[in-house]
Amino acid sequence: MDSFVRFENVGKVYHSGDVKVHALHDVNFEVDKGEICVIVGQSGAGKTTLLNILGGMDTLTSGKVFLGTAEISAMGKRNLVNYRREDIGFVFQFYNLIPNLTALENVEIASQMIKNPIPAEEILNDVGLGERLSNFPAQLSGGEQQRVSIARALAKNPKLLLCDEPTGALDYNTGKQILKLLQDQSRKNGMTVIIITHNSALTAMADRVIHVKNGSVSSQRKNEKVIPIEEIEW
Template identity: 70%
Template sequence: MSAYVEFQQVKKVYHMGEVSIEALSDATFEIEKGEICVIVGASGAGKTTLLNILGGMDTLTTGSVLLDGKEISKYNKKELTAYRRYDIGFVFQFYNLVQNLTALENVSLATQICKDPLDAELVMDEVGLSHRMNNFPAQLSGGEQQRVAIARALAKNPKLLLCDEPTGALDYNTGKAILKLLQDTSRKNGMTVVIITHNQALTAMADRIIHIKNGSVYSVEKNENIVPVENIEW
């Protein structure tokens, strides 16, 4: 049986005038369904490029990418838009909430564009924000805003949840709470979660760890001793 996510010899070259910059070279790895995968590497290593290609926000130069048996790297613009809309949930470092909508309205917004959404109020409850549904983003703490962003991504009922430095703008304890939420959600719902980070300590929470260095996949390992987030220190 093939893996849920497959990257096969993916290369990405950006052309800037006369200059060609290779952001990814020969990146190859697999992720199984329901896994938490942490992709770790220094700034500029190629993590975000990789995530953007997997999320259908960027295209590759050569190679192939498959999700759930479908080769997304062959999709045209229209197919990529549908893919981002229906199959992928995104969580970024900054929460990207609509400021003049309540927390619940922000989550409901996402459910209106997808095929098989979850109940927005239920998801808000799951992320621990049932008491904050009618608050606007400006009335919420950073951690609460990030919970709304995660709820919005989860409410789409995506095949894949992609998180780009999801705790980057948060303090230590709030960041831990957000990572625990992601770990618990993955376990409970069998959700496949990919987290990119420069924080080496977070690899302890992952089922699969991918190290990226200078645009190449340096190593892929299966974690035999997964640590609950609350027990990780950094």
């Protein structure tokens, strides 16, 4: 199977005054279409830098990054804006909802920018919020706000869903519900999902597991036996 996401010898150097900080060096990995990939590593290992480069929010210093046949690392600013808007869905630890818009409006605002969005009401039903369309973020629990945030990302019908510690602000049971939602959505839509986390227990839910340490990929493997999130304990 041709890889869908591909990193080739990727390096990233930040300059802090005269000091060079090597955030990533010689990173190589691939993810196939429709896979759930969990990238795991300690804080400061380079996970978020990696995700930001893939999402077009940061540039690399060396190497190449591809999504399908498109070389993201060769895109100019305007193409990167279109790429972020049309091809990528983002889910962060904090929900970034607009407080004075309802759940429905928060999702609609994302889908208005896209050519072929999934209707906001349909996707909110999919994530279990069909009864909460007219609620404002302050009227929703943390788990419900994260569902709105996921619905907003999914409404764009993105080629790739990037999740940065998506359960970090949630309690254990709510976090499991959110991960089950991501697992179910990936299976249902054949969507490629990349989740970064410091919680190595989550690797059991992934089709592919990548360990990042000190800015490099220390190991990567396909998961022969994917476990449903309901059966994983941590």
